Amino acid sequence: MKSQAVFYHAGCPVCVAAEHQLLDLIDTDKVNLEVVHLGESKNRLAAAKTQGVKSVPALVVDGQVLHINFGAAIEALE
Amino acid sequence: MKSQAVFYHAGCPVCVAAEHQLLDLIDTDKVNLEVVHLGESKNRLAAAKTQGVKSVPALVVDGQVLHINFGAAIEALE
Structure with a gap:
């Protein structure tokens, strides 16, 4: 079964950097990945x-x- | 070109949990991943x-x- 993952961010510089560094590495065959901008x-x-x-x-x-x-x-x- | 990634840990419970949650999702076609136990x-x-x-x-x-x-x-x- 695929894992379920949600990446929460708020558009901040640290968020954007982490998104690029990390999400590009994720195997989308193994995980359903959703990206949510909480702002x-x-x-x-x-x-x-x-x-x-x-x-x-x-x-x-x-x-x-x-x-x-x-x-x-x-x-x-909030 | 493949990314180069190193996962540093020390065998601590938080480390082990993160290793299982995160590393299983990584696409090893995209990244050369090394795991290093700093302890x-x-x-x-x-x-x-x-x-x-x-x-x-x-x-x-x-x-x-x-x-x-x-x-x-x-x-x-150290």
């Missing part, structure tokens, strides 16, 4: 917080949160 | 620090450091 899609904030996202950029893989570097706290996007 | 390979510590690794687990992709969650400070491994 634009504020309706996704609650779910991200429930999953444990505390800052962006973050990659949530099958429900497990990987915080990658630090661009912005999620509270700053 | 065991202390001769790699200096190079990791020079690249900017401040904590483990970390993934260095073509010289750019992605710190992933926080397992241990690199100073704790």
Whole structure:
């Protein structure tokens, strides 16, 4: 079964850099990858917080949160 | 040209979790991936620090450091 991954970002420089460095390496045969801009899609904030996202950029893989570097706290996007 | 990536870890629980969540998704057709245990390979510590690794687990992709969650400070491994 494919993994489910969501990359949460907010368009910040750290987010954009991480997106380019990391997402290009991901094997889309193994994972369904969705990219969500939390600054634009504020309706996704609650779910991200429930999953444990505390800052962006973050990659949530099958429900497990990987915080990658630090661009912005999620509270700053609300 | 393939990207060059090094996943630095120290066998800590956060490291092991990140390794499983992230490395399984990486497309090895796109990237040459090396996994380095800095607790065991202390001769790699200096190079990791020079690249900017401040904590483990970390993934260095073509010289750019992605710190992933926080397992241990690199100073704790010296």
